[in-house]
Amino acid sequence: MPGPCRLCGAVVGVRASDGWRCAVCGWRVGDVPDAELPRPRIDVVYYLRYADRVKIGTTANPRQRLAAVMHDELLAFERGGRAVERERHTQFATIREGGEWFTATTELRAHAASLSGGVDPWDRYARWVAQALSA
Ligand SMILES: [Zn+2]
Numbered sequence: 001m002p003g004p005c006r007l008c009g010a011v012v013g014v015r016a017s018d019g020w021r022c023a024v025c026g027w028r029v030g031d032v033p034d035a036e037l038p039r040p041r042i043d044v045v046y047y048l049r050y051a052d053r054v055k056i057g058t059t060a061n062p063r064q065r066l067a068a069v070m071h072d073e074l075l076a077f078e079r080g081g082r083a084v085e086r087e088r089h090t091q092f093a094t095i096r097e098g099g100e101w102f103t104a105t106t107e108l109r110a111h112a113a114s115l116s117g118g119v120d121p122w123d124r125y126a127r128w129v130a131q132a133l134s135a
Pocket residue numbers: 005006007008009010022023024025026027126
């Protein structure tokens with residue numbers, strides 16, 4: 001790949017018929033995101049583990065939000081806003097410890113793992129941003 005991806009910083013590319021594409025987020029190398037345009041709004045539900053608890057919350061600014069919440073590990077991102085967040089809070093109501101914090105049970109961890117599918121959550125997020133930008 002001629003240079004790092006302008007969107008996610010990855011250096012691994014795949015050769016497509018229309019040039020190089022970032023292997024992580026799918027952005028076409030050479031295309032520069034227009035600085036004049038606002039970044040697309042991507043609402044995500046995040047699963048943040050701290051010790052034996054997991055915070056399930058939502059944000060449209062995950063980097064800013066995660067920097068403000070103490071955590072050990074980002075388990076997963078799920079696309080969606082308040083509605084999805086509410087759905088998960090209801091789904092895991094029996095293990096709710098207070099506010100947006102839940103006990104890190106095997107079930108909750110398995111749910112988060114199934115969302116990630118073995119892919120780094122930030123790589124998934126970069127791909128969603130790239131898809132929204134190229135739409
Ligand atoms: Zn990329």
